[in-house]
Amino acid sequence: MSDAEAVSLPPSVDDCDERSQAASEAASVSLPPSVNSDPDEPGQAGPSSGAKVAASCCRNACLETWRGKAEELQLALASLSFHERQAKIFEEVKRVVKDNSPDGSTGSGRLKWSMFGASVCRIFCQNHCFQSNPKTIDKMIQYARSGLSELPERGPRLPRETKTSDELDVWFLEVYKNLAEPLAVEGSESSKLATAAGEQHELVVDETHPLYAMSVNLDGKKSAAVPKRFLNFAVAEDLWRFYEVDVPKNEQCSRNTVMKGYQRWKRFLPLKDPGDGTKCSICATLAERKAQCSTKVEREQVNVDLKHHLECVRGDRTVNNRTNKHASEKTVYMSKDRYMKVMIDGMDQAKFCLPRHRKLAATSDASKRWRPAIHVTGVITWGLLEIYFILPSSVPKDSNMNATILARCLDIAQESLEEGQSLPDHLLVQVDNTTRESKNQHFALFLSYLASSVFKSVECHYLQVSHTKNELDQRFSTMASIIKQAECIEDLEELRDYIKSHMTTAEHRKLVVEILPNTWNFQEWFAVTGIQLSGLVSTHFEPYANHVWRFQRRADVSGEIVSELRNVTPDDGDVVLTVKQFMCSQNPSQDPVLMLPLQAAQSLKGRSLTAMSPNPFAKKTLTEFRKTANWVASDPWLLLKGQMFLEEICSLNEAGQTHGEPPKLHFVFAGDERCDFDDGPILADLDPPGPGPAPREVRVAPKKRVMRRPAAPAKRPAMMAASRASPSCPAAESGVDPLVVFGRPAESEAESESAAAAGAVNAAADADPVDQDASMAAAAELPAADPGPILGADPAAPAAAAVGQRRVMHFGCSKCRKNPAGCPGRCRKFAAEGRNDYGYDEQGNVVRFEPAE
Incomplete structure (x- = not known):
C-alpha cells in the first residue's frame, strides 16, 4: 500500500478538520468588549464582571453607584411641566459646558460630564438622569456654547404643504366666500340660548390657514376673528357629493382627503343643523329624488340639476359680497357716479316681547301671560350706518313699513354725511324675498318713484328663497343674545336705550336706534296712478320669478320698451323696469317695461300722505294684555312702567290710534329738482351658470275693475x-x-x-x-234697495221676460260660483226653464235669487 493510499480520507473529514482549525484560531484572538470601548460612546458595555455587564452604562459602573440619586432626580423632573423640565435640564447642560471651559471660551470637542459631585458618563446623564434623546442634548450643548441663557421658544410645526392640500384649501375658501351663508340663531326666551354673543365669530389661531389673511381685527384687538358661515348640508356625506359634482373628475381628491381637509375648516364652515332656519325646497327635493334613483344615469342627472342650482346660489352670493365691498369703500359718498347699498331685513318677533324680566324668563307664570311682540327691523347702509327701527306690535308689517323705513334711512344717511360728502345718484336696495313686505307691486311703485324724483337709477336685489340669510341675520343673532342678558326691559324706550348702550356695530359703522311709532300709507298714495303689476312673484303654475328689478329713466334705456298703458305721451322722465331672473344673470329676462309714466309721477306730488291705521286687537287679546299688566305690577315684581306700557297699548288700540305720527321724510320729498340724465354704474354681473326655465313675464297694466260676489245674507x-x-x-x-x-x-x-x-x-x-x-x-233705517234682476229672463231681452223682482244670492251654482256665465250642464238649463230660483240678471249673467216667500 502506498503512502497516498494510506492517508486518503473522505472529503467530509478534511472539511471538518479545516472548520475546527479556523474556529480555534478565532477563539485564540477574541477579546472582551470593554477592551476597545470608550465610556462616552453610547451602547458600550461596562465592567467585565458577569451580571454587572448587562446592567451597567459604562465600565465605571455609574448606574450602580448613583442609581438612587438618579431615580430621585427623575421623580423631581416628572413633577414639572414640559417647559420647566426642559429649562432644568438646560441649566445642567450649561453647567457642564461651563465646567469644561474654565477660561470662558465656548470650547469644542468632547465634554466631561459630572453629576452629584462626581465624574460620570454622558449615557448615565442622558438616559438615566434627564431621560432625553441624544438629539435634544446635542441641541442644548449648541445653545449653551452659543451663549444663550434660556432655551428659545418652540415655534409651531408647519404642516407639510402639498399640491393637493393647496387646491383643496382654494376650493373651501371659495365655498366659504360665495356659497356658505350666515345663520340667525334662535334667541327667544322660550328656548335655550344656542350661542353666546360672540360665538358668531371664530378665532383663526393657525397662521397658515387661508382665512388668517382675511381675518378682521376690530377695536384694536390682537385676535384675528372671522365670521362663521353655515353650509346648507345636513351631513358630511352631502358635502362630499357636492364636491363630486362641483370639481372636475381629473382634479378631484379622494374622499378621505376631502374629509381630512374639512376638519381644518369645520370651525368656520359648520354644517347647518336640521332645526336651524329653513331648508331649501329645491335642495331637499333633489336629495330625495337622488335617494330614489335606481340607475347611475338618473343619479348623474340629479347631480347636474343640483350643480346648476348651487351655481346659481353661488353666483348670487358672489354678487352680494362684491356689492357689499364696493359700497363700503370710502369714496362712495365722494362721487355722484357711485352707488350706495341699503340692506333691509326684519327680525323674529318672538325675541322681543315686552315687558320682560330676567328672573321671569321660562317660568310657568310668564309662559301663560300674553305680551305684545315688538317689531325690530334692521338696516345696513354699507360704509356708513347700522340702523335698528323698533315698531309697536299694532303697526302693520307690509310694504308701507318697508317704504317708510327706506325713506327714513335716506334721511339719516344724509344727516350723517361729513363736509364734502353727498349721497350718490344711484341706489341699490337688498331686501328679504317675501311678498308681504317687499316683493309686491306697492314696493315696486315706491322704488320707481325714487328713480323718478331723487335718483337716476334704483336697483332691487332678492336672494333666492331659503338662501336669503345675510349679514343682518348674523347681527340679529348677536342682538338676541344681548337682549336675553338684560335684567329688565319694560317699554320701548328702555329697549332702545339698552340696544344703544350694549350693541356694537361691525366694520366701524355708526349705530342708530329709533322708535318708529307709525308708517305712511304709500299703498293708498299710489292708488291714484291706477297701475297694476303682475308676474313679480312665483305661483304654483309658474314657479320661477325674477330676482332683480332695475328702475331707470327712458333716456337711459336702449331698445324697444313694452307699454300696455294707453294715452301716455313718451317722455325721457318715464321710469322703465328691467328685470333679471337671478342676481348673477347678465342679460334681462324680457324686454323693458314702462313702469311709471312722468305724468303719473307728477300727479302724486299734489297729494298728501296719510298715516296708517293700526291693526285692531281682538277683544281676547286686549283682555289678556290687561291681565298681564296687573300681574307684572303685583308684588314682588312691581313693574309699574311695564303696566303703564301695556295699558297704553290697549287704550290706543281701542281708540284706533297709534303711538305717534310717522317720521317726516325730507330727502324723498325735498323738491322738484330733476337729476341730469346719465348712464348709471354697471354693477358686477356674472353669466348665468346655464340655461334654466324662463321666469314669469312682468306686466304693467291699468288696474281692472273687480266684480265681487255678493256677501251672504x-x-x-x-x-x-x-x-x-x-x-x-x-x-x-x-x-x-x-x-x-x-x-x-x-x-x-x-x-x-x-x-x-x-x-x-x-x-x-x-x-x-x-x-x-x-x-x-x-x-x-236705510231706504229700500233698487229692484234686483229678473227671474227667468232671456239674456237677449231680460226686461221683456220679467216674472218677478228679487235679490240675487250668487252667480251660478256651487260649482261655478265665480263664473257669471254659469256651467252648461246645470245652471244654464235651470235659468232657461226658470227652475230652482235660477234666472238671468240685467246683464245676462246666470244668477240664483232668494227663495220666493
Whole structure:
C-alpha cells in the first residue's frame, strides 16, 4: 500500500478538520468588549464582571453607584411641566459646558460630564438622569456654547404643504366666500340660548390657514376673528357629493382627503343643523329624488340639476359680497357716479316681547301671560350706518313699513354725511324675498318713484328663497343674545336705550336706534296712478320669478320698451323696469317695461300722505294684555312702567290710534329738482351658470275693475250699515281720475258712488259679530234697495221676460260660483226653464235669487 493510499480520507473529514482549525484560531484572538470601548460612546458595555455587564452604562459602573440619586432626580423632573423640565435640564447642560471651559471660551470637542459631585458618563446623564434623546442634548450643548441663557421658544410645526392640500384649501375658501351663508340663531326666551354673543365669530389661531389673511381685527384687538358661515348640508356625506359634482373628475381628491381637509375648516364652515332656519325646497327635493334613483344615469342627472342650482346660489352670493365691498369703500359718498347699498331685513318677533324680566324668563307664570311682540327691523347702509327701527306690535308689517323705513334711512344717511360728502345718484336696495313686505307691486311703485324724483337709477336685489340669510341675520343673532342678558326691559324706550348702550356695530359703522311709532300709507298714495303689476312673484303654475328689478329713466334705456298703458305721451322722465331672473344673470329676462309714466309721477306730488291705521286687537287679546299688566305690577315684581306700557297699548288700540305720527321724510320729498340724465354704474354681473326655465313675464297694466260676489245674507245688515257710515272713496278725494290718465273711460257719477259703497260694504263684511245688532238697527233705517234682476229672463231681452223682482244670492251654482256665465250642464238649463230660483240678471249673467216667500 502506498503512502497516498494510506492517508486518503473522505472529503467530509478534511472539511471538518479545516472548520475546527479556523474556529480555534478565532477563539485564540477574541477579546472582551470593554477592551476597545470608550465610556462616552453610547451602547458600550461596562465592567467585565458577569451580571454587572448587562446592567451597567459604562465600565465605571455609574448606574450602580448613583442609581438612587438618579431615580430621585427623575421623580423631581416628572413633577414639572414640559417647559420647566426642559429649562432644568438646560441649566445642567450649561453647567457642564461651563465646567469644561474654565477660561470662558465656548470650547469644542468632547465634554466631561459630572453629576452629584462626581465624574460620570454622558449615557448615565442622558438616559438615566434627564431621560432625553441624544438629539435634544446635542441641541442644548449648541445653545449653551452659543451663549444663550434660556432655551428659545418652540415655534409651531408647519404642516407639510402639498399640491393637493393647496387646491383643496382654494376650493373651501371659495365655498366659504360665495356659497356658505350666515345663520340667525334662535334667541327667544322660550328656548335655550344656542350661542353666546360672540360665538358668531371664530378665532383663526393657525397662521397658515387661508382665512388668517382675511381675518378682521376690530377695536384694536390682537385676535384675528372671522365670521362663521353655515353650509346648507345636513351631513358630511352631502358635502362630499357636492364636491363630486362641483370639481372636475381629473382634479378631484379622494374622499378621505376631502374629509381630512374639512376638519381644518369645520370651525368656520359648520354644517347647518336640521332645526336651524329653513331648508331649501329645491335642495331637499333633489336629495330625495337622488335617494330614489335606481340607475347611475338618473343619479348623474340629479347631480347636474343640483350643480346648476348651487351655481346659481353661488353666483348670487358672489354678487352680494362684491356689492357689499364696493359700497363700503370710502369714496362712495365722494362721487355722484357711485352707488350706495341699503340692506333691509326684519327680525323674529318672538325675541322681543315686552315687558320682560330676567328672573321671569321660562317660568310657568310668564309662559301663560300674553305680551305684545315688538317689531325690530334692521338696516345696513354699507360704509356708513347700522340702523335698528323698533315698531309697536299694532303697526302693520307690509310694504308701507318697508317704504317708510327706506325713506327714513335716506334721511339719516344724509344727516350723517361729513363736509364734502353727498349721497350718490344711484341706489341699490337688498331686501328679504317675501311678498308681504317687499316683493309686491306697492314696493315696486315706491322704488320707481325714487328713480323718478331723487335718483337716476334704483336697483332691487332678492336672494333666492331659503338662501336669503345675510349679514343682518348674523347681527340679529348677536342682538338676541344681548337682549336675553338684560335684567329688565319694560317699554320701548328702555329697549332702545339698552340696544344703544350694549350693541356694537361691525366694520366701524355708526349705530342708530329709533322708535318708529307709525308708517305712511304709500299703498293708498299710489292708488291714484291706477297701475297694476303682475308676474313679480312665483305661483304654483309658474314657479320661477325674477330676482332683480332695475328702475331707470327712458333716456337711459336702449331698445324697444313694452307699454300696455294707453294715452301716455313718451317722455325721457318715464321710469322703465328691467328685470333679471337671478342676481348673477347678465342679460334681462324680457324686454323693458314702462313702469311709471312722468305724468303719473307728477300727479302724486299734489297729494298728501296719510298715516296708517293700526291693526285692531281682538277683544281676547286686549283682555289678556290687561291681565298681564296687573300681574307684572303685583308684588314682588312691581313693574309699574311695564303696566303703564301695556295699558297704553290697549287704550290706543281701542281708540284706533297709534303711538305717534310717522317720521317726516325730507330727502324723498325735498323738491322738484330733476337729476341730469346719465348712464348709471354697471354693477358686477356674472353669466348665468346655464340655461334654466324662463321666469314669469312682468306686466304693467291699468288696474281692472273687480266684480265681487255678493256677501251672504247674514252679513248684509252690517255691510249696508258700514256703507252708509263711510260712503266716500279715498281715491276720489284726490281730484285725479286714475282711469282717465291711462285711457279707460271714466265711470258715471252713479257708478262711482255705487262702486265706493260696494267697496265699503265688502271691507266691512268681516265685522265683529258683536256689532251685528247695531248694524241691523242702522240697516233698518236705510231706504229700500233698487229692484234686483229678473227671474227667468232671456239674456237677449231680460226686461221683456220679467216674472218677478228679487235679490240675487250668487252667480251660478256651487260649482261655478265665480263664473257669471254659469256651467252648461246645470245652471244654464235651470235659468232657461226658470227652475230652482235660477234666472238671468240685467246683464245676462246666470244668477240664483232668494227663495220666493
